[in-house]
Amino acid sequence: MTASLAERVLQGDVRAAARLMRLIDDAQPSAEAELKALFPHTGRAQLVGITGNPGAGKSTLVDRLVAHLRKLGKTVGVLAVDPSSPFTGGAILGDRIRMQDHALDPGVFIRSLATRGQLGGLSRATSDCARVLDAMGKDVVLIETVGVGQDEIEVCRLAHTTCVVVVPGLGDDIQAIKAGILEVADLFAVNKSDREGADRTVRDLRSMLELNHAMLGADDQAPYETQILKCVASRDEGIIELWNSIAAHYQYLKTSGELLEREKLRARTELIEILRERLMRVALAKLGKQGAQLDDLALRIARRETDPYTIADEAARL
Amino acid sequence: MTASLAERVLQGDVRAAARLMRLIDDAQPSAEAELKALFPHTGRAQLVGITGNPGAGKSTLVDRLVAHLRKLGKTVGVLAVDPSSPFTGGAILGDRIRMQDHALDPGVFIRSLATRGQLGGLSRATSDCARVLDAMGKDVVLIETVGVGQDEIEVCRLAHTTCVVVVPGLGDDIQAIKAGILEVADLFAVNKSDREGADRTVRDLRSMLELNHAMLGADDQAPYETQILKCVASRDEGIIELWNSIAAHYQYLKTSGELLEREKLRARTELIEILRERLMRVALAKLGKQGAQLDDLALRIARRETDPYTIADEAARL
Numbered sequence: 001m002t003a004s005l006a007e008r009v010l011q012g013d014v015r016a017a018a019r020l021m022r023l024i025d026d027a028q029p030s031a032e033a034e035l036k037a038l039f040p041h042t043g044r045a046q047l048v049g050i051t052g053n054p055g056a057g058k059s060t061l062v063d064r065l066v067a068h069l070r071k072l073g074k075t076v077g078v079l080a081v082d083p084s085s086p087f088t089g090g091a092i093l094g095d096r097i098r099m100q101d102h103a104l105d106p107g108v109f110i111r112s113l114a115t116r117g118q119l120g121g122l123s124r125a126t127s128d129c130a131r132v133l134d135a136m137g138k139d140v141v142l143i144e145t146v147g148v149g150q151d152e153i154e155v156c157r158l159a160h161t162t163c164v165v166v167v168p169g170l171g172d173d174i175q176a177i178k179a180g181i182l183e184v185a186d187l188f189a190v191n192k193s194d195r196e197g198a199d200r201t202v203r204d205l206r207s208m209l210e211l212n213h214a215m216l217g218a219d220d221q222a223p224y225e226t227q228i229l230k231c232v233a234s235r236d237e238g239i240i241e242l243w244n245s246i247a248a249h250y251q252y253l254k255t256s257g258e259l260l261e262r263e264k265l266r267a268r269t270e271l272i273e274i275l276r277e278r279l280m281r282v283a284l285a286k287l288g289k290q291g292a293q294l295d296d297l298a299l300r301i302a303r304r305e306t307d308p309y310t311i312a313d314e315a316a317r318l
Numbered sequence: 319m320t321a322s323l324a325e326r327v328l329q330g331d332v333r334a335a336a337r338l339m340r341l342i343d344d345a346q347p348s349a350e351a352e353l354k355a356l357f358p359h360t361g362r363a364q365l366v367g368i369t370g371n372p373g374a375g376k377s378t379l380v381d382r383l384v385a386h387l388r389k390l391g392k393t394v395g396v397l398a399v400d401p402s403s404p405f406t407g408g409a410i411l412g413d414r415i416r417m418q419d420h421a422l423d424p425g426v427f428i429r430s431l432a433t434r435g436q437l438g439g440l441s442r443a444t445s446d447c448a449r450v451l452d453a454m455g456k457d458v459v460l461i462e463t464v465g466v467g468q469d470e471i472e473v474c475r476l477a478h479t480t481c482v483v484v485v486p487g488l489g490d491d492i493q494a495i496k497a498g499i500l501e502v503a504d505l506f507a508v509n510k511s512d513r514e515g516a517d518r519t520v521r522d523l524r525s526m527l528e529l530n531h532a533m534l535g536a537d538d539q540a541p542y543e544t545q546i547l548k549c550v551a552s553r554d555e556g557i558i559e560l561w562n563s564i565a566a567h568y569q570y571l572k573t574s575g576e577l578l579e580r581e582k583l584r585a586r587t588e589l590i591e592i593l594r595e596r597l598m599r600v601a602l603a604k605l606g607k608q609g610a611q612l613d614d615l616a617l618r619i620a621r622r623e624t625d626p627y628t629i630a631d632e633a634a635r636l
Contacts, residue, residue, distance in 0.1 A: 032627060036625055036627040039625035039626075039627070043620075043622055260617075260620055260621075263620035264619075265616070266620075267616040267617075267619035267620045267626060268613070268615075268616035271615060271619060271626040271629055271630060272601070272602070272612075274626050274627060275605070275629075275630040275633055275634060276594060276597060276598050276601060279598075279600065279634060280590075282634065283593055294589070295586070298582045298583070298585040298589065299578075299582050299585075301582075301585035301588075301589060302582040302584070302585045304357070304358050304360070304361055307354055307358070308585060308588050308589040308592045309354040309357070309592060310354070311589055311593075312589060312595075312596050316593065316596040316597060316600060
C-alpha cells in the first residue's frame with residue numbers, strides 16, 4: 001500500500017509537500033483528509049509575516065533572512081503570497097529565480113501561492129500551507145505578501161510576528177500604511193535605509209505609532225512596544241538585528257501566554273471557515289438536487305423573477 | 319401601523335435610506351428583510367465604479383461628475399468605500415465636507431461605507447447599499463473606492479462600468495495598476511493631465527492594455543476597447559467627455575446583452591454569499607447547541623487535543 005501524502009510529508013518528502021500545497025492552492029477537497037492527519041504534528045513552527053508595498057524590497061529581505069536562519073541551523077519554509085491577477089506572473093517567476101539560490105539546500109522550501117478563488121480563500125490556503133511546512137518540521141515559516149491590502153492583512157493575522165517593510169521617502173505610501181496595517185505590525189523594517197530620508201521615515205513611523213496608541217486610549221495600549229529597525233537588505237546590513245528583534249517578539253509571545261491566545265484566535269477563525277465550507281458544499285449540492293442549476297437561479301434573480309434571500313432561505317432549510 | 323424602512327425608502331425617504339445603510343454597514347441581520355422587500359424595485363440604476371490610487375483625485379472627479387449629471391437632470395447616489403482602518407477617518411471627514419456641497423440638493427445622496435467585518439463583507443455591503451440607492455430611484459450610483467487593492471477590485475466587479483483614475487508620472491504605481499486592475503477597468507481617466515507626462519502616461523497605459531490583450535490571446539480579446547481619456551477634474555476639464563464615454567460603455571452593455579450577463583454574475587455571487595451567511599448562522603448555532611462554547615473548542619484545537627476538521631464534521635452532522 002502506498003503511503004498517504006500526509007505520511008510522506010511527515011517523513012520530509014518534498015515532492016509530497018509540493019503536491020499537497022498544490023491541492024490546497026487549487027482548493028481541492030481531497031486536501032482536507034491530509035491536513036487533518038497532519039494537524040496533530042503542527043504548532044511547532046514559528047510563523048513570521050513579511051509585508052509591505054511593492055518595491056519595498058521584501059523578496060531580498062526574505063532571502064537574507066533565509067540565509068541568516070540557515071547559518072543559525074534553522075530549517076526554513078517560505079510562502080510567497082500573491083493574490084493579484086494571473087497577468088502579472090511576477091511572484092511565480094521571482095519564485096523560480098529565487099528557488100535556484102536554495103535549490104541544493106534541503107533545509108529550505110519555497111513556494112508561491114496565488115489562490116484567486118472566493119474571498120477568504122487566500123488566508124485559508126496560506127494557513128493550510130503553513131501547516132504543511134510546520135508538519136514537515138520547518139523551524140521557521142516566512143510568509144511574504146506582495147502588498148498591504150486587506151487580503152494581505154488577513155494573511156498576516158495568522159503569523160506570530162508580522163514585520164512591515166517600508167522604504168525611506170514614503171510619500172503617498174504613508175496613507176497606505178496607515179490603513180489597517182498598524183494593527184498587525186509587530187515591527188517595522190526601514191529597508192534601503194542608506195537612502196536619504198531614512199531617519200525621517202523612522203520618526204514618521206514613530207509618530208504614527210504614538211498617535212495610534214493615543215487614539216486607542218491608554219488602557220488598550222499594546223504591552224509590547226512596536227520596534228522600528230533600519231536595514232539595507234541588498235548589502236546584508238541589519239539582517240541579524242532584524243531577526244533578533246523577530247525572535248525577541250516570539251519569545252515575548254511565549255512567555256506572556258499571548259502565543260496560545262493567538263493560536264486560539266486562529267483556531268476559532270479556522271474552525272468557523274471549515275464548518276462554513278462544509279455546509280456550503282452541502283447547500284450547493286442541495287440546490288443542484290432541486291433540479292435548478294445555480295446559473296438558472298442567477299438568471300431568475302437578475303430578471304427580478306425572484307430574489308437571492310428567498311432562494312438562500314429555501315436552500316438553508318433543505 | 320408604521321411603514322417599514324423599505325416602504326419609506328421606496329417613497330424616497332432619505333432618513334430611512336440612511337438608516338438602512340447604517341444597518342447594512344453594521345452587518346445587522348435586520349437589514350435583510352428590508353433588502354428583500356426592495357429587491358423587486360431594483361435593477362434600474364446605472365452603477366459606475368471609480369477607483370485608483372490615493373492622491374489620484376478621485377473625490378474631485380466624482381464631485382464634477384455629480385455636478386454634470388445633475389445638469390443632465392439625472393439623480394445621483396454616491397458611495398465612498400473605505401475598507402481601511404478606523405484610525406484614518408479620512409473618508410468620513412471628506413464625506414461630511416462634500417455633503418455640504420450638495421446638502422440642499424435632494425437629487426444627490428452621498429454616503430461613505432467603512433465595513434471592516436469578515437472578508438467579503440465590504441463588497442456585499444456596497445452591493446446592498448447600491449441596491450438601496452437603486453430602489454430610491456437614483457439614476458446613477460457612483461461607487462468610489464480609496465485604493466486599488468483586492469477589496470476594491472471586488473467592489474468594482476459589481477459596477478456596470480469601472481473607471482480607473484490615474485495621474486501622470488505613475489512611477490511605482492504602474493506595478494499596482496498592473497495587478498488585477500486591468501481586468502475590471504472599462505476605461506481609464508488620466509486626471510491632472512495638465513501635469514508633465516500626461517501623454518506618456520496615456521502611451522504607457524495603451525502599451526499595457528495591448529500587452530494584456532496579447533497575453534490573453536486573440537480569441538479572448540474583449541469586444542469593447544478600453545478607452546483612455548485625459549481630464550483635469552479640478553478645472554472641470556474633460557468631465558463631459560468622460561461621462562459620455564461611461565454612458566457609451568453602458569449603452570454597449572445593454573445592446574450587446576452583456577448587461578444581463580453581468581447582472582447574472584452578480585446575482586450568482588450574491589446568492590452564494592447570502593447562503594454562506596445563512597449557513598454560518600446555522601453552524602454557529604449548532605456549535606452552541608453541543609454545549610461546547612466556541613472558545614473552548616478553539617482552545618482545545620490550539621492545544622492540539624482535537625482538530626478543526628473533526629469538530630466541523632461533528633457540527634455539520636447535527
